[in-house]
Amino acid sequence: MINHEYEVKVYYKDIDQMGFVYYSRYFEYFEAARTELLSSIGLGVSYLEKKGIYLPVITSYCKYLKAARLEQILLVKTMISSMPKSKLLINYSVFTNENHAEIANGYTEHAFMNEDKKAVKLPMIISSRLNNLKK
Amino acid sequence: MINHEYEVKVYYKDIDQMGFVYYSRYFEYFEAARTELLSSIGLGVSYLEKKGIYLPVITSYCKYLKAARLEQILLVKTMISSMPKSKLLINYSVFTNENHAEIANGYTEHAFMNEDKKAVKLPMIISSRLNNLKK
Amino acid sequence: MINHEYEVKVYYKDIDQMGFVYYSRYFEYFEAARTELLSSIGLGVSYLEKKGIYLPVITSYCKYLKAARLEQILLVKTMISSMPKSKLLINYSVFTNENHAEIANGYTEHAFMNEDKKAVKLPMIISSRLNNLKK
Amino acid sequence: MINHEYEVKVYYKDIDQMGFVYYSRYFEYFEAARTELLSSIGLGVSYLEKKGIYLPVITSYCKYLKAARLEQILLVKTMISSMPKSKLLINYSVFTNENHAEIANGYTEHAFMNEDKKAVKLPMIISSRLNNLKK
Numbered sequence: 001m002i003n004h005e006y007e008v009k010v011y012y013k014d015i016d017q018m019g020f021v022y023y024s025r026y027f028e029y030f031e032a033a034r035t036e037l038l039s040s041i042g043l044g045v046s047y048l049e050k051k052g053i054y055l056p057v058i059t060s061y062c063k064y065l066k067a068a069r070l071e072q073i074l075l076v077k078t079m080i081s082s083m084p085k086s087k088l089l090i091n092y093s094v095f096t097n098e099n100h101a102e103i104a105n106g107y108t109e110h111a112f113m114n115e116d117k118k119a120v121k122l123p124m125i126i127s128s129r130l131n132n133l134k135k
Numbered sequence: 136m137i138n139h140e141y142e143v144k145v146y147y148k149d150i151d152q153m154g155f156v157y158y159s160r161y162f163e164y165f166e167a168a169r170t171e172l173l174s175s176i177g178l179g180v181s182y183l184e185k186k187g188i189y190l191p192v193i194t195s196y197c198k199y200l201k202a203a204r205l206e207q208i209l210l211v212k213t214m215i216s217s218m219p220k221s222k223l224l225i226n227y228s229v230f231t232n233e234n235h236a237e238i239a240n241g242y243t244e245h246a247f248m249n250e251d252k253k254a255v256k257l258p259m260i261i262s263s264r265l266n267n268l269k270k
Numbered sequence: 271m272i273n274h275e276y277e278v279k280v281y282y283k284d285i286d287q288m289g290f291v292y293y294s295r296y297f298e299y300f301e302a303a304r305t306e307l308l309s310s311i312g313l314g315v316s317y318l319e320k321k322g323i324y325l326p327v328i329t330s331y332c333k334y335l336k337a338a339r340l341e342q343i344l345l346v347k348t349m350i351s352s353m354p355k356s357k358l359l360i361n362y363s364v365f366t367n368e369n370h371a372e373i374a375n376g377y378t379e380h381a382f383m384n385e386d387k388k389a390v391k392l393p394m395i396i397s398s399r400l401n402n403l404k405k
Numbered sequence: 406m407i408n409h410e411y412e413v414k415v416y417y418k419d420i421d422q423m424g425f426v427y428y429s430r431y432f433e434y435f436e437a438a439r440t441e442l443l444s445s446i447g448l449g450v451s452y453l454e455k456k457g458i459y460l461p462v463i464t465s466y467c468k469y470l471k472a473a474r475l476e477q478i479l480l481v482k483t484m485i486s487s488m489p490k491s492k493l494l495i496n497y498s499v500f501t502n503e504n505h506a507e508i509a510n511g512y513t514e515h516a517f518m519n520e521d522k523k524a525v526k527l528p529m530i531i532s533s534r535l536n537n538l539k540k
Contacts, residue, residue, distance in 0.1 A: 011440055012450065013294065013433045015287045017340065018252070022283060023192040023243075024162035028418045031159075035416055035476070045417065046476045057158040061196045067252075070287065071440070071451045108158075117153070117202075146305055147315065148298045148429065150422045152475065157418060163283045170281055170341070180282065181341045205422065206305070206316045288522070293462040293513075294436075297429035327428040331466045337522075378428075387423070387472075 002080045002133055004037035007097065010072045020067040026104055027060055030092045033076035034108065037090070043129055053123050054113040058087060062106035066096075073097040083130055084122050087111055137215045137268055139172035142232065145207045155202040161239055162195055165227045168211035169243065172225070178264055188258050189248040193222060197241035201231075208232040218265060219257055222246055272350045272403055274307035277367065280342045290337040296374055297330055300362045303346035304378070307360070313399055323393050324383040328357060332376035336366075343367040353400060354392055357381055407485045407538055409442035412502065415477045425472040431509055432465055435497045438481035439513065442495070448534055458528050459518040463492060467511035471501075478502040488535060489527055492516055 008029050016022040035045050048055065068074055079091045088110040094103045114120045143164050151157040170180050183190065203209055214226045223245040229238040249255045278299050286292040305315050318325065338344055349361045357379050364374040384390045413434050421427040440450050453460065473479055484496045493515040499508040519525045 009437070011433070011437045012286055013292060013436055016282055017285045017287060017289045018189055018191065018248075019287045020191065023195055024159040024166075024283065027159035027162065028416070031418055032414070032416045039476075044476060046474075049475075054153055056153065056155065056202070057199055059196070059198045060158055061194070063194045064192055067191070069451075070454075071444070071449060113153075144302070146298070146302045147421055148301055148427060151417055152420045152422060152424045154422045159418065163281070166283055167279070167281045174341075179341060181339075184340075204316075205319075206309075206314060288459055288461065288518075290461065293465055294429040294432035297432065301429075324423055326423065326425065326472070327469055329466070329468045330428055331464070333464045334462055337461070383423075 001082065001130070002037065002041060004033070004040050004078045006033035006036045006076045006078060008032060008074050008076060010068055010070055010074065012070065015070050018067075019069060021069070023062070023064060026062050026064070026094065026106065029074065029076055029094065030062075030106065030108060033078040033092060034090050037078045037080070041129060041133060043126060048125070051125060052115040053125065054117075055088065055110040056113055057108050058111050059109040060106070061108075062104055064104050066101060066103045068094075068096070068103050074103060080130070083134075084126070086121065088126075136217065136265070137172065137176060139168070139175050139213045141168035141171045141211045141213060143167060143209050143211060145203055145205055145209065147205065150205050153202070154204060156204070158197070158199060161197050161199070161229065161241065164209065164211055164229065165195075165197075165241065165243060168213040168227060169225050172213045172215070176264060176268060178261060183260075186260060187250040188260065189252075190223065190245040191248055192243050193246050194244040195241070196243075197239055199239050201236060201238050203229075203231070203238050209238060215265070218269075219261070221256065271352065271400070272307065272311060274303070274310050274348045276303035276306045276346045276348060278302060278344050278346060280338055280340055280344065282340065285340050288337070289339060291339070293332070293334060296332050296334070296364065296376065299344065299346055299364065300332075300376065300378060303348045303362060304360050307348045307350070311399060311403060313396060318395075321395060322385040323395065324387075325358065325380040326383055327378050328381045329379040330376070331378075332374055334374050336371055336373050338364070338366070338373050344373060350400070353404075354396070356391065358396075406487065406535070407442065407446060409438070409445050409483045411438035411441045411481045411483060413437060413479050413481060415473055415475055415479065417475065420475050423472070424474060426474070428467070428469060431467050431469070431499065431511065434479065434481055434499065435467075435511065435513060438483045438497060439495050442483045442485070446534060446538060448531060453530075456530060457520040458530065459522075460493065460515040461518055462513050463516045464514040465511070466513075467509055469509050471506060471508050473499075473501070473508050479508060485535070488539075489531070491526065493531075
């Protein structure tokens with residue numbers, strides 16, 4: 001339905017003493033990647049928050065296939081492949097930029113929350129935007 | 136099979152602009168909790184690494200049930216409930232310390248890796264330790 | 271004037287590929303340490319924020335003397351040694367728990383900010399508390 | 406002597422509950438910025454480490470002038486302004502991309518360390534490269 005690509009470079013802050021990207025850092029890469037996907041369809045996180053819409057993560061998953069290392073450039077392919085109902089599912093695949101080997105993949109699920117921090121149904125502003133993109 | 140409890144306090148570094156613990160920080164809590172579980176059964180991570188055994192994460196999962204907030208003390212209950220074969224499964228449940236509400240739960244799976252960063256079978260040092268604990 | 275001691279254990283999340291604690295992590299340790307100092311004198315950060323008082327960092331400094339390593343327990347000695355005027359100065363010294371070698375030291379300076387995110391003078395609630403402790 | 410510019414975008418992971426970039430995150434931005442500066446003059450961190458040269462941070466400092474917020478793009482101007490002797494000094498200034506307001510500035514000092522984790526003098530590979538750039 002919607003695809004987006006985001007590049008991120010690995011720095012010292014990300015690397016553990018095995019010389020690999022530390023496992024939780026992928027969720028930071030996922031967050032940047034989905035922020036850019038949402039921004040690319042006119043649903044930037046800051047914009048949504050100004051409208052009183054928050055997207056807290058309710059589940060997160062990552063499968064680590066290969067180690068990523070210092071100064072590698074990673075390509076995060078991000079996808080929303082189905083219309084959200086009560087929650088939004090986003091999928092991620094991470095590749096090395098040089099040889100396109102898959103490094104990791106995963107997903108996050110997001111609830112919709114209002115300014116009072118109450119769960120709400122899929123906001124119109126999101127559903128109408130996604131419906132327009134399907135066409 | 137093996138259970139362990141680990142307490143962690145939430146600080147500013149963990150909190151995002153919703154006022155909640157940022158989702159990837161739970162994986163840092165999980166890491167501290169499993170390090171203490173492993174240490175409690177004589178399999179400390181530093182000790183294992185001196186023996187040339189590494190435990191890279193191959194999958195990670197977390198389900199977020201309630202928001203955790205600044206200066207809350209969280210209790211992470213960590214469990215190894217089955218004998219590992221090619222990989223080690225560790226489960227986590229996170230509770231608030233004051234009212235024992237469940238905040239989050241999840242798991243990590245770990246491969247076994249040697250000093251040359253090659254996958255290896257379940258090392259004897261781990262299997263014999265876990266077998267002893269079952270008795 | 272006020273002293274406090276805080277213990278923190280080093281985990282994988284903190285360690286870089288040199289096998290040392292990554293340099294910015296010390297500022298997370300400092301944050302936890304000062305939060306505990308402030309809490310110990312009845313000025314917990316959550317409490318202050320409920321009163322509409324925020325303490326944003328305006329300068330930070332750290333000198334790294336020795337490397338800290340995985341699973342070491344560090345002792346952070348935290349001090350407020352002078353009455354704040356327009357800003358609050360907090361000093362930190364980090365020691366290994368086993369042999370009391372100094373690992374690092376540093377400081378942070380904090381402004382006082384209200385709920386509207388405007389700089390304010392030293393709030394009464396802080397000055398009166400610190401004055402009482404001097405006696 | 407040497408100048409470099411590096412852009413970084415602020416994501417949720419960076420933001421605290423005041424809605425500002427958390428103070429230690431600037432040191433991560435500094436690290437990425439200096440890695441790119443070094444890379445731009447043929448002294449990439451990975452390359453240096455393959456040659457057995459490490460650049461551990463020995464002091465770090467940051468002054469925070471204005472708050473940076475979610476989805477802002479920051480420009481980090483990085484400078485090496487003097488020939489290192491026993492240590493390398495790197496300066497940083499952080500600006501907003503839109504109106505060039507200065508957000509923060511700071512510095513890091515780095516020792517030179519060999520593979521055995523012993524302090525060493527300024528390595529030839531660095532001094533000759535910097536001398537060439539002066540000309």
